[in-house]
Amino acid sequence: MATPRHFLTLTDFSTSELEALIARAIEMKAERRAGVDQRKYPGYVLGMIFEKASTRTRVSFEAGMAQLGGHAMFLSPDSTQLGRGEPVEDTARVISSMVDIVMIRTFGHDIVERFAAVSTVPVINALSDGYHPCQLLADMQTFVEHRGSIAGKTVAWVGDGNNMAQSYMNAAGQFDFELRLACPEGYEPAAELLEAHSERVHLVRDPREAVTGADLVATDVWASMGQEEEERARRVAFTGYCVDAELMSHANSGALYMHCLPAHRGEEISAELMDAPDSVIWDEAENRLHAQKALMEALLEA
Numbered sequence: 001m002a003t004p005r006h007f008l009t010l011t012d013f014s015t016s017e018l019e020a021l022i023a024r025a026i027e028m029k030a031e032r033r034a035g036v037d038q039r040k041y042p043g044y045v046l047g048m049i050f051e052k053a054s055t056r057t058r059v060s061f062e063a064g065m066a067q068l069g070g071h072a073m074f075l076s077p078d079s080t081q082l083g084r085g086e087p088v089e090d091t092a093r094v095i096s097s098m099v100d101i102v103m104i105r106t107f108g109h110d111i112v113e114r115f116a117a118v119s120t121v122p123v124i125n126a127l128s129d130g131y132h133p134c135q136l137l138a139d140m141q142t143f144v145e146h147r148g149s150i151a152g153k154t155v156a157w158v159g160d161g162n163n164m165a166q167s168y169m170n171a172a173g174q175f176d177f178e179l180r181l182a183c184p185e186g187y188e189p190a191a192e193l194l195e196a197h198s199e200r201v202h203l204v205r206d207p208r209e210a211v212t213g214a215d216l217v218a219t220d221v222w223a224s225m226g227q228e229e230e231e232r233a234r235r236v237a238f239t240g241y242c243v244d245a246e247l248m249s250h251a252n253s254g255a256l257y258m259h260c261l262p263a264h265r266g267e268e269i270s271a272e273l274m275d276a277p278d279s280v281i282w283d284e285a286e287n288r289l290h291a292q293k294a295l296m297e298a299l300l301e302a
C-alpha cells in the first residue's frame with residue numbers, strides 16, 4: 001500500500017500546493033453559496049479524534065465531510081479505548097483500517113506524529129500543543145479574500161508563543177511574509193523554530209513595535225487548552241498584550257486583525273474590535289469549513 005499523504009504542519013505542503021489549496025477553498029466557498037452539489041465522496045468516512053474541546057473544528061470537519069457526501073464519526077477519549085490507555089499506534093492501525101481519512105486534536109504533537117506514522121490513510125492535525133495548521137489555512141484564505149496575496153507583507157503576532165504562533169512561523173516561510181512576534185518573556189515559541197525561521201521571523205517584546213507597519217495582526221488566548229491552572233499567572237504576564245483600537249492605530253492603514261477563537265473580550269482582544277462591523281474574524285471562522293474541504297479533497301486525491 002502506498003504511504004498516505006498527511007497534513008501535520010504547513011510544511012507538509014509546498015508553497016504552490018498551499019496556494020492551490022486556498023484557491024480551491026475560495027472556489028468551494030463560491031460553489032456552496034451558489035448551491036452547487038459537492039457530494040463527490042459518497043460512502044467515505046472521516047474519523048474525528050478529539051482529546052480536547054472544540055466548536056469550530058468539529059463543526060467544520062463534520063459539516064464539511066457531510067457536504068462532500070461522506071460521513072464523519074466523532075470519537076472522544078471517554079467513549080473510546082484511547083481514554084483507557086490503548087496505545088496510539090494500536091488505535092491508529094485499527095481506525096485507519098476502517099475509515100478513509102482521520103483528523104486528530106490532541107496534546108503533544110508527538111501523538112499526532114505517532115498516529116500518522118502507523119496510519120494507512122491521510123491524517124490531519126486538527127490542533128496539537130505544537131501546531132494548528134488548519135487554522136492557518138483559514139487565516140491565509142481570509143487574508144487573500146480581503147487583501148490579496150500575503151507574500152511580502154508584514155504580520156504581527158501579539159501574545160503567547162503557542163501552537164498558533166508556531167503555525168504562523170511556518171506560514172511565514174511557506175507564504176513568504178515577515179512575522180514579528182511580541183511575546184512576554186518566558187512565553188516565546190520553541191527556540192529551535194525561532195532559529196530555523198530567523199530570516200523571516202523576529203521576536204520583540206513590545207506589542208507596539210511588532211504592530212507598527214503590520215498588514216495583519218493576529219492573537220489568541222493567553223492560556224491554551226491544557227494550561228487552565230496557569231490562567232491566573234498568565235493574566236499577569238500578558239498585561240499590556242491586548243489587541244485593541246489603540247494598538248491597531250500603529251498598524252498600516254487597512255490592516256486586518258484575526259483571532260482563531262474562542263476569544264476573551266477584554267483580555268487578548270478588545271470587545272470593540274471583536275464586535276466591529278468590519279471585523280473579518282467571522283469570515284476567518286467560516287473559512288475553516290471551506291479550507292478543510294479543500295484540504296480533505298487534496299489528501300483524498302493524493
Ligand code: CP
Nearest residue numbers: 054055056057260261
Ligand atoms: N479555532 C478553533 O480551532 O476553534 P475550536 O477550538 O472551537 O475548534
Ligand code: NVA
Nearest residue numbers: 162220224225260261
Ligand atoms: N491556542 C489555543 C487555540 C484554540 C483554538 C489552544 O490551544 O487552546
